[in-house]
Amino acid sequence: MTAHARAGAQAHTAPADDGARHDWTLDQILALFGLPFSDLLFQAHCVYRRTFDPNQIQACTLLSIKTGGCPEDCGYCAQSIHHATGVQAQKLMSVDDVAAAARRAREAGSGRFCMGAAWRSLGERNVDRITDMIKAVKAVGMETCVTLGMLTGDQARRLKAAGLDYYNHNVDTSEAFYSTIITTRTYQDRLDTLAHVHDAGIKVCSGGILGMGEARADRAGMLMTLSNLPHHPDSVPINMLVPVAGTPLEDAGKLDPLEFVRTIAVARILMPGAFVRLSAGRESMSDEMQALCFFAGANSAFLGDRLLTAPNTDRDADMRLFERLGIEIMPPETADAAAE
Ligand code: SAM
Ligand code: DTB
Ligand code: SF4
Secondary structure, three states, X not given: OOHHHHHHHHHHHOOOOOOOOOOOOHHHHHHHHOOOHHHHHHHHHHHHXXXXXXXXXXXXXXXXXXXXXXXXXXXXXXXXXXXXXXXXXXXXXXXXXXXXXXXXXXXXXXXXXXXXXXXOEOOHHHHHHHHHHHHHHHHHOOEEEEEOOEOOHHXXXXXXXXXXXXXXXXXXXXXXXXXXXXXXXOHHHHHHXXXXXXXXXXXXXXOEEEOOOOOHHHHHHHHHHHHOXXXXXXXXXXXXXXXXXXXXXXXXXXXXXXXXXXXXXHHHHHOOOOEEEEOOOHHXXXXXXXXXXXXXXXXXXXXXXXXXXXXXXXXXXXXXXXXXXXXXXXXXXXXXXXXX
16 A cells, blocks of 8 residues: 555544544535635645545446336436437346456456446336345455446345345435426435435445536535535435437537536535545546546546446546556555545
């Protein structure tokens, strides 16, 4: 472990919520958003350095274990049956195929393997296959994350018993804007699943999407929800909308890249101990924009050719960018220690 990594890991082994606030008001968060850009980035970067090594990022790999055919109507999603996007529905993958994909990801240097299913909720008949997948990926030596839609408390406890590390369940946007994007479930449904996940002792991964036509107050509202949870999420993915033809949001328009960077910076200030992930949409970002996001406190990314259905940035291009920035990929064992 490098000295930097050691310092980062040690600083982070303090409880993630140590000294962090859970009582942010919307006005206070909007005041952060409204700072001069350099002041905001300076403040975020100082917070970042206190908790993490700013020259290391965590590498995660995504795999769609069950694609398409989802009954939910999320306005951004290629996998909803409500939108004609041309995505072919596929059955739940076999445990062997998932384990083989995890081994390839581990060999490519990834520390966390995130398995996504296009489900509204986890069906009882699939629980055993999912727990077998979790055990198989753990056996490869990777951290496990799944995102399977809504969970009951009992299901969350069974996933935990199988060794699950993280559950991804995004609030996606502010409570006020939510019903503009999704009508088939409520914001409270999302919060209930997050509570089940946390209560079962699984680490929470929750964030959202920017560029869906929301206002700055919605971006601030989303971060207020996340940072005022009883425990901050351990991972906060911030996705830039990947516009998908056939979805209601295909023409949502481009968000100002500097506003995206501001959102990363505010997330870092509000949730100092979280891995803030620069998630979907990196393919449409310039190297300079990504560099600003890393400076502002983003310290996790999906590597590999694909996200779930959308393409991701080319691995070689990512490696060249990290080299130009002097950023190392966090060794999986360091990422594990930092996440404890
Ligand atoms: N069905 C599960 C659910 O919704 O929780 C898990 C999979 S779902 C695809 C995971 C997350 O991916 C969504 O909550 C959303 O934040 C993100 N996502 C999906 N489509 C996206 C898109 N086109 N652009 C950016 N993010 C997207
Ligand atoms: C998250 O916040 N982003 C990832 C992961 N969690 C599951 C998914 C991004 C999906 C991008 C669109 C697609 O591939 O279909
Ligand atoms: Fe289904 Fe998840 Fe896509 Fe919504 S985001 S349509 S729940 S796969």
